[in-house]
Amino acid sequence: MANVTIMDHPLIQHKIGIMRRKTTSTKEFRDLVSEVAMLICYEATRSLPLTGVEVETPLCKTIVHEIEGKKLCIVPILRAGLHMADGMLGLIPNAKVGHVGLYRNEETLEPVEYFCKLPSDAAEREIFVVDPMLATGGSAEAAIDILKKRGIKKIHFLCIIAAPEGVERLKSAHPDVEIFIGSMDERLNSNGYILPGLGDAGDRIYGTK
Numbered sequence: 001m002a003n004v005t006i007m008d009h010p011l012i013q014h015k016i017g018i019m020r021r022k023t024t025s026t027k028e029f030r031d032l033v034s035e036v037a038m039l040i041c042y043e044a045t046r047s048l049p050l051t052g053v054e055v056e057t058p059l060c061k062t063i064v065h066e067i068e069g070k071k072l073c074i075v076p077i078l079r080a081g082l083h084m085a086d087g088m089l090g091l092i093p094n095a096k097v098g099h100v101g102l103y104r105n106e107e108t109l110e111p112v113e114y115f116c117k118l119p120s121d122a123a124e125r126e127i128f129v130v131d132p133m134l135a136t137g138g139s140a141e142a143a144i145d146i147l148k149k150r151g152i153k154k155i156h157f158l159c160i161i162a163a164p165e166g167v168e169r170l171k172s173a174h175p176d177v178e179i180f181i182g183s184m185d186e187r188l189n190s191n192g193y194i195l196p197g198l199g200d201a202g203d204r205i206y207g208t209k
């Protein structure tokens with residue numbers, strides 16, 4: 001069954017608390033998306049394999065540990081995932097970045113695909129799909145379907161806020177995907193928004209409402 005990690009780090013909880021406030025400005029919100037994503041990324045990369053490499057310090061030779069292969073790829077779900085990718089690149093600057101464009105149909109709440117561009121060697125990479133919000137789970141499920149159809153196997157999903165409904169949907173659609181969550185909220189409202197949540201993440205990042 002899917003492995004779910006809910007972050008309990010005080011810095012993450014503090015920053016998400018600021019994001020939830022409706023008085024938080026667009027700029028501050030956008031910066032916090034990047035910062036929280038970087039902190040979640042720290043945990044999500046914990047199991048990356050290391051390999052020993054000989055180096056010479058100013059005093060002698062020694063073995064240091066480096067990340068093996070370095071074949072990583074971040075895939076933000078547009079639009080809101082973009083700023084999570086920026087934050088993660090601060091920690092893993094050599095990762096490649098693919099993009100999947102999806103929006104939720106406001107009536108059916110089902111995702112509509114409008115864009116997909118991935119590195120040509122994406123199938124050989126370890127993939128980190130990122131989106132601040134896991135609400136019904138439709139967008140995450142669809143994005144991962146798209147990646148798997150292109151032969152991608154090793155996938156992690158990172159979000160800032162999740163609803164239990166979305167986590168259950170994602171776990172049952174993609175039990176092999178590791179899920180990392182900044183905060184597990186209470187439930188969805190009748191319009192498919194997460195409660196207490198933080199509103200529409202894309203609108204808050206880009207100031208479109």
Ligand code: PRP
Binds near residue numbers: 081
């Ligand atoms: C938001 C969010 C997720 C999706 C989550 O995107 O960024 O992609 O909703 O909802 P779900 O789990 O019910 O699918 P939105 O559709 O508002 O698009 P946007 O990022 O372009 O604003």
Ligand code: URA
Binds near residue numbers: 133194198201202
């Ligand atoms: N998408 C968002 O941006 N916020 C929600 O609460 C649900 C879906």
